[in-house]
Amino acid sequence: MKIILMFSNLIIPMTIGIVILYGYGRKVDLYDSFVEGAKDGMSTVAGILPTIVGLMVAVGILRASGALDILGRLVAPLTNLLGYPKETVPLTLMRLVSSSASTGLLLDLFKQFGPDSYIGRFVSIMMSCTETVFYTMSVYFMSVKITKTRYTLAGALIANLAGVAASLAITNLLYAPA
Amino acid sequence: MLNYIWGGMILVGLTVGAFNGRMQDITNTVVDSSKEAVMLCVTMLGIMSMWTGVMKIAERAGLIDTLSLKLKPLLRLLFPGIPREHLALKYISINFIANVLGLGWAATPAGLKAMEELQKLNTRKDTASNSMCMFLIINMSSLQLVTMNILAYRSQYQSANPSEIIGPGLLATVFSTIAGVAACKIFEKRRGE
Known part of the structure; x- marks a missing residue:
């Protein structure tokens, strides 16, 4: 399993290196392209700032009111049985529905437990391997006016479930539960 | 979709908070969380623009x-x-x-x-x-x-x-x-x- 963590440290420098070499090979104007792309990135982040404000406040209210703790206690009997961290249930479900709302919940967990805690690592891995199923499906199918989606939802949910289970197993293997 | 999720989260929070007597905490959260969101975006500005810059090179190439x-x-x-x-x-x-x-x-x-x-x-x-x-x-x-x-x-x-x-x-x-x-x-x- 150590090799997986080594890979984590290599992939960003390697990607940057390969892209730059490839860019030289194709005679791309490297620095101009970089600056232009970086500008795009800045406006993207500035564009999502209002969303982040709105959702962090909403999740913050849920947290401060004690509603998230109540939900955690409600699902505890089931999650204890499965060995699933109960604090992450709201995030796991929200992940399927809304990308920005799940980001709000993710940040809340980072704040509560820290990104390097067992829970923090588990949700980081889980967020990397799942997608907003319902939203994506409706955008793509609506664009071509398809109403009968057959087994798309079932397949996507199976993929997501496998991702969540794999994340939990990998987190348990790499970092013993606290 | 977000209309319901966002509004719902806030309304549920306010209701539960009222029953739990957590209105003071909620007030503090509204102020603190919005400030935190901006701090987060400042961190993201650096990391994301670095990455999208590199990816622009990849795209052009x-x-x-x-x-x-x-x-x-x-x-x-x-x-x-x-x-x-x-x-x-x-x-x-x-x-x-x-x-x-x-x-x-x-x-x-x-x-x-x-x-x-x-x-x-x-x-x-x-x-x-x-x-x-x-x-x-x-x-x-x-x-x-x-x-x-x-x-x-x-x-x-x-x-x-x-x-x-x-x-x-x-x-x-x-x-x-x-x-x-x-x-x-x-x-x-x-x-x-």
Whole structure:
């Protein structure tokens, strides 16, 4: 399993290196392209700032009111049985529905437990391997006016479930539960 | 969708908070969380613009096209229903590669074009074809190599090593994608008869 963590440290420098070499090979104007792309990135982040404000406040209210703790206690009997961290249930479900709302919940967990805690690592891995199923499906199918989606939802949910289970197993293997 | 989720979260929070006598905490949260959101975006500004800058070079150099050509043999296996040189395959591969590199802005337009082409091949226009199901299930199983925004969030909350989750995340992604493809193939066989 150590090799997986080594890979984590290599992939960003390697990607940057390969892209730059490839860019030289194709005679791309490297620095101009970089600056232009970086500008795009800045406006993207500035564009999502209002969303982040709105959702962090909403999740913050849920947290401060004690509603998230109540939900955690409600699902505890089931999650204890499965060995699933109960604090992450709201995030796991929200992940399927809304990308920005799940980001709000993710940040809340980072704040509560820290990104390097067992829970923090588990949700980081889980967020990397799942997608907003319902939203994506409706955008793509609506664009071509398809109403009968057959087994798309079932397949996507199976993929997501496998991702969540794999994340939990990998987190348990790499970092013993606290 | 967000209309209900966002409003719902706040209303549920306010109601539960009123019963629990947590109004003071809620007031503080409204002020603190909005401030925190801005701090988070400042961290993200640096990390994300660095990454999108590098990815712009990749895009200009034609890396997406080169990699999508390499994907073709694999796509033929996954989408036996699409003719060999059909445009749909090109758009699907661009969508997959852009997703792997985390280029959302390039992925979605190509994905919509792919759906358009798949619809041309489709015999029942209101029903998803096998290829459409496969395409979307793979798309939604997450393909991204480096989830830069998660790294930015981790770094904002003082992770000692924000990037340590890249490898584990990638491994989990492999599992979710394989499960999606397998499920899709099984459904295809069962309903195809």
